[in-house]
Amino acid sequence: MxxxxxxxxxxxxxxxxxxxxxxxxxxxxxxxxxxxxxxxxxxxxxxxxxWGDPALDRRTRSMINLAMLTALGRPHELKLHVKGALNNGITVEEIKAALLHATAYCGIPAGLDAFKAAHEVLVKEGAIPAKE
Known part of the structure; x- marks a missing residue:
C-alpha cells in the first residue's frame, strides 16, 4: 500500500x-x-x-452507511454503524426511517436482517427498552 x-x-x-x-x-x-x-x-x-471529506456531515454519512450496509447484507458492520449513528446524533426514529427506506429498495430479507441487527444495538445501548 x-x-x-x-x-x-x-x-x-x-x-x-x-x-x-x-x-x-x-x-x-x-x-x-x-x-x-x-x-x-x-x-x-x-x-x-x-469520512474526512468535509462535503458531507457525519449525520448524513451515518444515514448513508445504514442504507449501504443494509443493501450489502452486512449486519455485523451495520451494528457498529448503528452505534456510530447514535454517537452522531441520529435518533431511533431516523434509524428506523433509514432502514425502512433501504428495505423498500433492497427487499424484505435485507431489511429484516438490518432491523434485527439494529434492534440488538439499540436495546444494548439503552436507546429503546428491551421487551419483556
Missing part, C-alpha cells in the same frame, strides 16, 4: 469519535501483521479519505 500515514492520522480520531475509542483500540491492538493491513486501509481510506 502506498504511504497512507497522513490519511491514517486524519482518520483515526474520526473513527474513534464515531465507533468509540474502546472498539477502535481493541481492533488495532488485536491486529497481527496480517490484519494490520486492513486496519490501516479502513482507517486511512474509509475514515481519513471518505
Amino acid at each position: 502506498s504511504d497512507d500515514g497522513a490519511l491514517f492520522d486524519k482518520g483515526l480520531p474520526i473513527r474513534r469519535s464515531v465507533l468509540g475509542s474502546d472498539y477502535v483500540d481493541r481492533s488495532l491492538g488485536s491486529a497481527d501483521d496480517f490484519m494490520m493491513g486492513i486496519q490501516r486501509a479502513a482507517t486511512a481510506w474509509g475514515w481519513g479519505w471518505a
Whole structure:
C-alpha cells in the first residue's frame, strides 16, 4: 500500500469519535501483521479519505452507511454503524426511517436482517427498552 500515514492520522480520531475509542483500540491492538493491513486501509481510506471529506456531515454519512450496509447484507458492520449513528446524533426514529427506506429498495430479507441487527444495538445501548 502506498504511504497512507497522513490519511491514517486524519482518520483515526474520526473513527474513534464515531465507533468509540474502546472498539477502535481493541481492533488495532488485536491486529497481527496480517490484519494490520486492513486496519490501516479502513482507517486511512474509509475514515481519513471518505469520512474526512468535509462535503458531507457525519449525520448524513451515518444515514448513508445504514442504507449501504443494509443493501450489502452486512449486519455485523451495520451494528457498529448503528452505534456510530447514535454517537452522531441520529435518533431511533431516523434509524428506523433509514432502514425502512433501504428495505423498500433492497427487499424484505435485507431489511429484516438490518432491523434485527439494529434492534440488538439499540436495546444494548439503552436507546429503546428491551421487551419483556
